[in-house]
Amino acid sequence: MxxxxxxxxxxxxxxxxxxxxxxxxxxxxxxxxxxxxxxxxxxxxxxxxxxxxxxxxxxxxxxxxxxxxxxxxxxxxxxxxxEVARNVDSKLDSLLAEQARLAQAVDNGEVRLMALRAGELSPARRKQVMELLDVVYRLEQAEHGNAEES
The missing domain is CATH 1.10.260.40 (lambda repressor-like DNA-binding domains)
Structure with a gap:
């Protein structure tokens, strides 16, 4: 009903x-x-x-x-x-999940220190750090993918 x-x-x-x-x-x-x-x-x-x-x-x-x-x-x-409510609630749920992941990451002292240091860098240097993090992230994801296939 x-x-x-x-x-x-x-x-x-x-x-x-x-x-x-x-x-x-x-x-x-x-x-x-x-x-x-x-x-x-x-x-x-x-x-x-x-x-x-x-x-x-x-x-x-x-x-x-x-x-x-x-x-x-x-x-x-x-x-x-x-329909509007469903769409909004879906976006809110995604946002909440993202906020929970962020809160969990910030609870990690090393991640917090990395973020604080990155905040002190110039925009150009932050971009370089992000590019490096993307490469390392992709490598780790590939390693996990290969480990799961074994």
């Missing part, structure tokens, strides 16, 4: 809160989102966002939907168009 539009709105809004994170990796609060939307020119309260998320309010204005969409970086159609 398909969800009602009201349920889709709340579920999709909650999904955005769960997947689009602040710089430190924490979930945005209703107040942070409301404040940013207000700063962009649309009056909205944290309690109204809470009510949308809890299905207490189910018919937001277009301005509120647009404010929420802008904050989370999605089209407003995300909240009511299933």
């Amino acid at each position: 398909d969800e009602e539009p009201d349920e889709k709105l709340a579920d999709r809004l909650n999904h955005l809160f769960a997947t689009v994170r602040a710089k430190g990796g924490q979930e945005y609060s209703n107040e942070q989102v409301a404040s940013a939307i207000r700063d962009a020119g649309t009056p909205i309260s944290q309690s109204y966002i809470w009510q949308l998320r809890k299905r207490k309010k189910t018919n937001p204005t277009l301005k509120h939907l647009q404010g929420l969409a802008n904050f989370f970086g999605v089209p407003a159609a995300y909240f009511f168009d299933d």
Whole structure:
């Protein structure tokens, strides 16, 4: 059975809160989102966002939907168009996987040191380092491929 539009709105809004994170990796609060939307020119309260998320309010204005969409970086159609929502969610899932790989790499002290040193290089030297890393990466992938075939 398909969800009602009201349920889709709340579920999709909650999904955005769960997947689009602040710089430190924490979930945005209703107040942070409301404040940013207000700063962009649309009056909205944290309690109204809470009510949308809890299905207490189910018919937001277009301005509120647009404010929420802008904050989370999605089209407003995300909240009511299933195909748009699938496409956006797929991109969000890919982005989350990439962020997880990056976080894991940064936890490695050697990788962090390499990144810090690379950040101090000129753009031309960084390009050379990337080219070298690409060669080493391809060699290692070929070695792993040959080891698996044995």
